[in-house]
Amino acid sequence: MRVTADRIGHAFPGQPQLFRDISFVLEPGMYALCGPSGSGKSTLLGILAGWIEPKVGTIRPDGITRMQWVFQNPHGVARRTAIDHVVLPYLADDIERPAAEAQAYTLLERFQLEESAHKLFRDLSGGEAQRLMLARAVAAQPDLLLVDEPTAQLDPQSAGSVVGVLDTLATGGAVVVIATHDERVSAVCSRKLQLGQP
């Protein structure tokens, strides 16, 4: 399982070059994607996801069958409960509802969301909603997980547990790419991809 970027560069139409000549190979592990606001972190995640075609260069995913992208701003279903969001990927994997609910609950616990399991999405705090989107993505058992600023709205303790869960996923064989400004997050990643000025 591997993602290879070969000399990619990107500019949106009518805009200056965002980044150029970036090459890397991602193998299972946790990577920090760093750079100032506007340097192109979210854009590069979009390129890794295959949603944005780079203007120059190529991205080659090898052996990636399941990709999940957790956006910078949480998008859930307002009138659904938190646990519903996490049960769904398990049901989609043909797991029976009672087992799916048990697994979803365990995952909510790992993200310290067990007390919010039955709250509606629209009633969650910003940080809770962000962690729920991560839980949903982890439930889908991706081999490529792209995460955009997962700790921006979290206190240090919650941020630590989020990083712990992502690290477990990476250790289990997934490629995890985290766009982040958070030094504590980049410190635990095995490699740092730097955009723009450090």
Ligand SMILES: Nc1ncnc2c1ncn2[C@@H]1O[C@H](COP(=O)(O)OP(=O)(O)OP(=O)(O)O)[C@@H](O)[C@H]1O
């Ligand atoms: N679809 C688009 N069309 C035109 N310009 C875009 C588009 N998406 C992003 N941009 C511009 O490209 C630049 C990089 O945006 P991007 O969202 O990748 O930055 P970022 O590093 O993720 O920033 P932040 O840390 O604030 O999230 C910005 O100047 C942004 O306005």
Ligand SMILES: [Mg+2]
């Ligand atoms: Mg961004």
